[in-house]
Amino acid sequence: MSFKLTKEERNWILYDVGNSAFVLLISTIIPIYFNYLAGNAGLSDVEYLAYWGYAVSAATLVVALMGPICGTLADTKGYKKPIFIISLMIGAVGCISLGFAKNWLLFLIIFIIAKMGLSGSIIFYDSMLSDVTVTERMDQVSSQGYAWGYIGSCIPFVISLIIVLGSDAIGIPMDTAMTIAFVITALWWICMALPLLKTYQQKHYVEKKAYAIKESFLRLGKTFQNVRREKKVFLFLLAFFFYIDGVYTIIDLATAYGSALGLNSTGLLLALLATQIVAFPCSIIFGRLAQKYESEKLIMVCLVAYFFITVFAMFLKTQLHFWILAIFVGMFQGGIQALSRSYFTKIIPPNQSGEYFGLMDICGKGASFIGTAIVGVVSQLTGDINKGVGMLSLMFVMGILIFRCAVKEDWSK
Numbered sequence: 001m002s003f004k005l006t007k008e009e010r011n012w013i014l015y016d017v018g019n020s021a022f023v024l025l026i027s028t029i030i031p032i033y034f035n036y037l038a039g040n041a042g043l044s045d046v047e048y049l050a051y052w053g054y055a056v057s058a059a060t061l062v063v064a065l066m067g068p069i070c071g072t073l074a075d076t077k078g079y080k081k082p083i084f085i086i087s088l089m090i091g092a093v094g095c096i097s098l099g100f101a102k103n104w105l106l107f108l109i110i111f112i113i114a115k116m117g118l119s120g121s122i123i124f125y126d127s128m129l130s131d132v133t134v135t136e137r138m139d140q141v142s143s144q145g146y147a148w149g150y151i152g153s154c155i156p157f158v159i160s161l162i163i164v165l166g167s168d169a170i171g172i173p174m175d176t177a178m179t180i181a182f183v184i185t186a187l188w189w190i191c192m193a194l195p196l197l198k199t200y201q202q203k204h205y206v207e208k209k210a211y212a213i214k215e216s217f218l219r220l221g222k223t224f225q226n227v228r229r230e231k232k233v234f235l236f237l238l239a240f241f242f243y244i245d246g247v248y249t250i251i252d253l254a255t256a257y258g259s260a261l262g263l264n265s266t267g268l269l270l271a272l273l274a275t276q277i278v279a280f281p282c283s284i285i286f287g288r289l290a291q292k293y294e295s296e297k298l299i300m301v302c303l304v305a306y307f308f309i310t311v312f313a314m315f316l317k318t319q320l321h322f323w324i325l326a327i328f329v330g331m332f333q334g335g336i337q338a339l340s341r342s343y344f345t346k347i348i349p350p351n352q353s354g355e356y357f358g359l360m361d362i363c364g365k366g367a368s369f370i371g372t373a374i375v376g377v378v379s380q381l382t383g384d385i386n387k388g389v390g391m392l393s394l395m396f397v398m399g400i401l402i403f404r405c406a407v408k409e410d411w412s413k
Contacts, residue, residue: 017152018192053376091117099179142342143287235406241363243399249371283334302336314390
């Protein structure tokens with residue numbers, strides 16, 4: 001049975017295609033380039049991975065703290081699109097600015113700002129799902145977003161990869177090649193956002209009050225109280241906090257991990273490109289399976305798979321191992337993210353989607369902050385990168401156990 005997207009759904013999906021280009025750059029070329037800058041400054045491989053992990057943690061921590069406040073404010077009538085645009089521009093301008101930072105510390109500072117813009121825009125983007133589609137189509141639309149985001153982001157990535165890897169043949173310095181890559185990615189990101197900005201209408205909202213910011217804090221406080229009373233939402237968020245830790249940390253540190261192990265940079269980039277290609281059909285498949293099977297069961301399948309993926313990552317030593325890891329991540333990465341997004345959208349009030357997705361982002365970004373920090377600290381303390389990565393498997397175990405409780409709570413009602 002064919003699934004035809006509406007214009008609003010297509011334009012919403014296009015933003016996934018746009019922001020995924022920068023997400024892919026963050027998980028591939030940017031860590032390798034930072035390794036290049038860090039190496040020039042005399043930093044060791046362990047220090048490089050640790051500082052990179054700390055930078056990712058800093059960005060996610062700030063967004064986790066600001067997300068619920070901005071999300072609650074964005075639920076006010078007429079506010080969601082302007083706040084989304086501000087976040088988009090912070091991310092895109094930051095992306096371009098990375099190309100002009102030649103010092104490793106300045107590079108990390110700009111990266112933190114750019115990632116804050118990216119993460120903020122995704123909070124508002126995710127909360128738009130209830131405005132662009134209906135409940136029974138959410139699993140499919142959410143999965144299509146991740147699917148086309150994975151495959152569409154390969155276009156600017158491949159162009160950037162050709163320029164960076166072929167910089168000597170083209171006759172330009174590596175620094176110039178990276179600047180061009182950052183500009184290409186930012187322009188792609190902005191262009192893919194334009195259709196959504198043109199057609200998006202905020203259908204679910206709360207009425208504007210005289211003191212919008214003060215009212216946002218009051219509503220946020222009430223939402224925290226409601227979440228504690230609503231077991232279904234509370235348990236899901238708690239499970240999400242644990243299991244998304246592994247997912248986000250693997251995305252953020254995959255290339256840095258491989259580079260720190262001394263694996264070939266070109267091979268790492270091609271393996272992660274393969275992850276994007278594999279994730280495209282697999283995300284669509286999970287979306288279609290959600291029409292036949294309960295999304296809770298499909299999420300559980302992804303969680304169990306990710307547990308074994310992190311266990312395998314503990315023993316990663318060779319380029320072949322990294323390719324195997326990349327393929328399996330691609331099979332389940334889109335499914336777990338898309339189904340979690342659509343499942344959460346179904347169980348929250350649509351006119352409070354911004355503040356609830358802000359809370360969800362606390363769980364996601366808070367977990368990512370913990371995950372990247374744990375990998376960095378354990379790697380530095382033990383001098384063994386594999387031990388740091390191995391800690392992520394424990395987060396998936398906690399996620400599986402709590403999610404099972406959330407599912408039982410759903411069925412009991």
